[in-house]
Amino acid sequence: MSLTNLDSLFSPRAVAVIGAANNPANIGHLVMKNLMGGGFPGPVMPVSSEAEAIAGVLTYATVAELPKTPDLAIVCRPLVEAPAIIDALRARGTRSVALMGPGFARLDEKSRLRLRAEILEAAKPPALRVLGPKSMGLIVPSLNLNASLAHTKSLPGKTAFLSQSDSLFTTVLDWAGSRGIGFSHMISLGAQLDITFADILDHLGSDPLVRSILLYVESIHDARGFVSAARAASRNKPVLALRPGQALHAALAELAMATGQGDALAATASTDEVYDVAFRRAGMLRVGSIDGLFDAAQTLSGGRPVRGDRLAILVNGASAGIMAADALLSGGGRLAHFNDDTTLALDKLLGGAWDGGNPVALRFDTPAADWVEALKILLSDPGVDAALLLHVPFAGLSEVEVAQAVAAHAKRAKRMVLTSWMGSDSALRARAVFADAGVPTYDTPEQAIRAFLYMVEFQKNQELLIQTPDSLPSDFFPDTRAARNACERALAEGRANLTSAEAKEVLTAYGIPMVETRQATSAREAVIAADQLGYPVAVKLKSPQIRQPQEVGGVVLDLEGPDKVWEAAASILARVSRQRPDAYIEGFTVQKMGRRAGAHELFISAHLDPVFGPVITFGHGGVAREMIRDRAVTLPPLNMSLARELISRTRINGLLSGTPQHPEADIDDICLTVIQIAQLIIDVPQITSLDINPLYADEMGVLALGARVGVAEEARLGAERLAIRPYPRELEECLVMKNGRKITLRPIRPEDETAHRAFIRQLTDDDLRMRFFGSVRRDFDHKDMARFTQIDYDREMAFIASATTEGGMAETLGVVRTATKPDNTDAEFAIIIRSDQKGTGLGSILFRKMIDYTRGRGTHYLEGQTLVENKAMQGLARKFGFEVKLNPDEELVDMVLDLTKPGSPPPGLNP
Helix, strand or coil, X not given: CCCCCHHHHHCCCCXXXXXXXXXXXXXXXXXXXXXXXXXXXXXXXXXXXXXXEECCEECECCHHHCCCCCCEEEECCCHHHHHHHHHHHHHHCCCEEEECCCCCCCCCHHHHHHHHHHHHHHHCCCCCEEECCCCCEEEEHHHCEEEECCCCCCEEEEEEEEXXXXXXXXXXXXXXXXXXXXXXXXXXXXXXXXCCHHHHHHHHHCCCCCCEEEEECCCCCCHHHHHHHHHHHHCCCCEEEECCCHHHHHHHHHHHHHCCCHHHXXXXXXXXXXXXXXXXXXXXXXXXXHHHHHHHHHHHHHCCCCCCCEEEEEECCHHHHHHHHHHHHHCCCEECCCCHHHHHHHHHHHHHHCCCCCCEECCCCCCHHHHHHHHHHHHCCCCCCEEEEEECCCCCCCHHHHHHHHHHHHCCCCCEEEEEECCCCHHHHHHHHHHHHCCCECCCHHHHHHHHHHHHHHHHHHHHHHCCCCCCCCCCCCCHHHHHHHHHHHHHCCCCECCHHHHHHHHHHCCCCECCEEEECCHHHHHHHHHHHCCCEEEEEECCCCCCHHHHCCEEEEECCXXXXXXXXXXXXXXXXXXXXXXXXXXXXXXECCCCCCCEEEEEEEEEXXXXXXXXXXXXXXXXXXXXXXXXXXXXXXXXXXXXXHHHCCCCHHHHCCCCCCCCCCHHHHHHHHHHHHHHHHHCCCEEEEEEEEEEEECCEEEECCCEEEECCCXXXXXXXXXXXXXXXXXXXXXXXXXXCEEEEEECCHHHHHHHHHHHHHCCHHHHHHHHCCCCCCCCCHHHHHHHHCCCCCCEEEEEXXXXXXXXXXXXXXXXXXXXXXXXXXXXXXEEECHHHCCCCHHHHHHHHHHHHHHHCCCCEEEEEEECCCHHHHHHHHHCCCEEEEECCCCEEEEEEECCCCCCCCCCCCC
16 A cells, blocks of 8 residues: 555646547547546646647657656556556656556456566556556546546536446446536546555545545455555545445355355355455445445535434325335334423424324424424434434425425534435425535435435444453463464374364363363274263264264264263264265264253354455354354454444344343353454464354353364464454563563553543643643543554554553553554654653653564654654654754654664663
């Protein structure tokens, strides 16, 4: 990921068209036509040897002959010519190209790879950035820049649209134009040889003129880069995604499960549900259609956030209200229940015309003043999260007058108000009133409900980004070495699967309770094992060719006594010899019956997705798992809150909360088990698949009967496989300050929010002024604190110095932060230490940690600023080799350290 030279793509001062033409059938003609017709104010320079002038502009035979260096070059020549053209452009000083020439689709895979390498060698990104190939170009209406193959112009707006599909690029442009919707940017990514979703998300995420970002996504190649950029962008503005094929993917998954190929499907394709959870973890909103994409964008970027899913509906036609209520309940929303004060107020206003329910039905001819009064009453009810106003045309009343009155109040309301004025003609004028007032308005009740439900889902996804997770138990210390040893033994023997005993060894190493198990090679040994375990027991076949022994009658349960065990072993061998004479029989697994009366049967599994890496699946287990199909997926790393969110998306979650016949299961223990499996997948990269089924769960906790574990050689560390970088535990260290106090220096965690809030409260006014360059409030809200403690370790870092008080409580003494550019060229730092800790050497400790970290990850420069009066900070920076100089424009002092130069912080600074 890199932001370098993206400005030359999105804000060019001069544009060249390589391969411009006068032939209307040539794409070079259409690009010139769009550039000239769009009114781009800078020079447009066609490069062509076929004509003296194109679109009324004199041509140049070669790039070298151009009178001015173009910031952006549009290459319309066949793609095979691109490397030579790009080489000439880079030599000339051009910083971005859009490859729109034909030929990409006709290349075979080998030719594509070769051409890709040649283009990248010529461009040397980020020296010259490449959009495409197979791109339709880009449009930036605010600059009158239409460097695209689109057949029509775009209106200016505040929404950016990024498309992976060339056909949808023009479709959306046409669709939006017919509805008066404008764009800040329209970008066709093409094959993403260089510039990717992540690059553009990083660029647009910090653009104050862009209010929302819409994505059309078919596939992702750099999962970690995409999720990291999307998380950063969605903290600032709504990011919405449309991905096709939800129904198709679901049908293929169902077919795979029905034919017993579910494991194969998981291993070969990134399923739609994995994309879905990736979007959710990134704080994005996924929508299902083009109009839904823009309805949601309009509502999210222009309206107030909703606080929940309880909607009040106000309508002057009962049928329209019933339609809206039905759509709301079908989509998972809730009708708000009114309190006594609201009911009394509505009774007084409406009298006998109201039936006392929600939707609130008004008369057809209700005047504007009563609409506004009813809206005020609804919005004052604490049980109402948002209100939807539906208006049915009535000849005796001006729809526009009602709209004007409602809009005047709705735009000042603190809660979300949505409207739908049905009909045409006058309804169009009424909708224009709401649009001008910034009040979301829709053609139909169903559209309005869909937009509301999108808002509810978006809000939930945003809360996932800023919630404070529950802490893990402090006594969770997995034996990672034991788990790795079991996997390495299997690989050394050439096996792709662990034995039952090895699987138990792995799970036990991570604290997951397992049923007692013995291995036996004969019926006689099975009897001895059963006697040792105690009855009742279960006997299971062991064969490398038979993964599911129950499918061939290879499992017998609830055996009481040696005779029953002997008979079960003999009958299993007889059945298997008839059904699978090819199978090699290793023996039997004998287990103590771990069934608990009334316990729920769950399953937890993990597999490697080809795009997003490790995926955790949880759901309703047992032998009927594939028929019940109750499951949810998530991406590691996980904490207790994310594990609870995963469980909440399954139907069995309702049963786990307790029923009249069964007590509540230990949800915390279930969550912990999910986290332990996620951590196992991170810590042991040799594990490629894992399946625990059944996992019994009740009020006493969980108990696993066994597991299937697949392994393979893996060169990457476990954390490198993840789409979201986990907590970097390897960066923790323990030190001693000058005063003899022991401290832990470690990356900040989301669980540190409470301690960090206490740390800020203990800072003096002067501490805060030096850190933030002015007066700041101390009462940071939860959203602010989440930004401090819930960081993306791929692009941010915050090291805290933590110590234990005399009362045994952890406290924060200081913190140093770095924010690194996506291309890792430079990082900006900030540091703050409690006043009572100054003179202990803590500042030097934090400085050293920050420098070691940024240098270790290959960052080029470390930069910071401080107040002119902060001499202590300037002295500390000089001590560590920073160049310190006054910045007269900002009346601050700049501190810069070149990390590429050899050397290290001077000795003796780390007590």
